[in-house]
Amino acid sequence: MELKPMVFCDTKTVLTYMEANFRFNLALKIPSIRKAEKAAPLIITRLEIYETRIVINDTEYKMKVWRECQADAGLYNGEVDDDADEFGYKISINESMQPGDIKLVYDGSKRRRRGWLRYDCPERMYQRPCNHFIRLYVSGSMTQFPHTNMKMHHLIRRLLTIFIGNRSGECIIKNIDLKDDVLRWPKDGRKVILQNVEIGEYTPFKFDALHSIVDPNVPISRLKTIVSNFQRRILDHSLLKNVEHLVLSNSLEILFRSDLFSMQTQKVSFTHSCSIERSLQRLISTLMEKPRPIGLCYSIRVRSKMNLNIINHPKELEKSKDCMKLEMGDDAIVVIQYVEEKKKTWLNIEIVPKKKKF
Structure with a gap:
């Protein structure tokens, strides 16, 4: 039986389903497939970038x-x-x-x-x-x-260029964690699709960096960060328009320092467990100052449940100890309620259409 070499499209298809590190190594050893390797879609499960090391998947x-x-x-x-x-x-x-x-x-x-x-x-x-x-x-x-x-x-930059740079095919990174103080991203190649992003301590520079490398046509599923006492607040950024879920490893206090209700990310979580007895009334008053977009959702991890019956607001529609509904304009309702998830208690604040039934 005569053996025939694979055509370009077949090579791309085979490379697409290879583990990323095996694929990189293969392309280094076989120059004839390098063009196909750069053109084939690339999926990286995990990318961690440190000052002196890079982790790709399990390598x-x-x-x-x-x-x-x-x-x-x-x-x-x-x-x-x-x-x-x-x-x-x-x-x-x-x-x-x-x-x-x-x-x-x-x-x-x-x-x-x-x-x-x-x-x-x-x-x-x-x-x-x-x-x-x-x-x-x-x-x-x-x-x-x-x-x-x-x-x-120099070597960090060289490796990232080999892995990510000069690609014409789609590049999807499911989980990326930025551990270094400098992002040495390749200059050439198409922008990447990021799904879950962790950037450690927040700085505006990190948002700038992500915005410069991410494909604006595909949203980031989840972006996790923490705002330090030095930074104190998080600033609105055009990147947040492309983030589906912003996770802050902070307590509720950061919300009052930042104008988070006006930011472009519709789902925000505060994962540091906190007490809400002294801040919930203020939080609701701030939220109700002006109409907010339908779909906005804030999840706050709480140490214990506060009785919502003691909260008063002129826009109340109904309330109980675990749930409260407020009227927001003619088209929306604010639903405030406790949710149990993985043995943790969360206070969810969500803006839903008024016609929605509960």
Whole structure:
């Protein structure tokens, strides 16, 4: 029987159903399929980006620096976790920025303290050869790159370009977690579809970064963050229009610091358990100040149920200890009620059409 090579479309179909890391590795070894690999839809179940490592699905790409100074055996030799410049200082965020990189934090200009080099490397002083390498560990194997022309942040960018960059096919990332202070995303290629996103501590820069890489035609299913005491409030952003569910690992107080009722995300959850006795009346008054869009839903995790009968508002339609309904204009009703989910108690505030039956 005569063997026939697969045509381009067949190759794309086969690659689409391959596990992402196996597919990347295959394309590196077989140049003839690289064009098809970039054109085939790519699905990544989990992507985590750290300062010195990347996790894709169940595979970790981890970097270390190998230092072997031949001129002075007294200096520390061996593997270290941090990258440093020729003077022994850990490279700052600003020094590591490359064209297209997006800073995710406020201050990256401050020079960091001296790292694993205690003084100038003798290679600089005596022109003696030293063996400095970037080591990349993947699934038990190790590859070395010369340290002279490459730092860890260069390799992070290079890996993300291999994985995500220059794609003409659709790229779906089901879960992404940004752990680094810089997003070193590839400059070229189509925007990606993100489903569940975790960004850690909130900064406006992180919203800017996500907005620049995400496909605006497909909503983000869930975006999780936490607002620090330093930041204090979350600002409205055009990204939130494309987020179906915003999850804040904060208590209810953040709602009063931010104008969350006016933001473009219709479903917001506060996952930090809190007491609502002192704030619920104020919360309802703030909500009822003006008409809100139908579909708006806020879920607040509470420590215990407060009797809703003690809440008073001129727009009341009906109320009981666990449920309250308020009239909002001619077309909407605000439903406030407790919900039990996975042994946790939530207070849900939802705006529904007036014609809806309960």
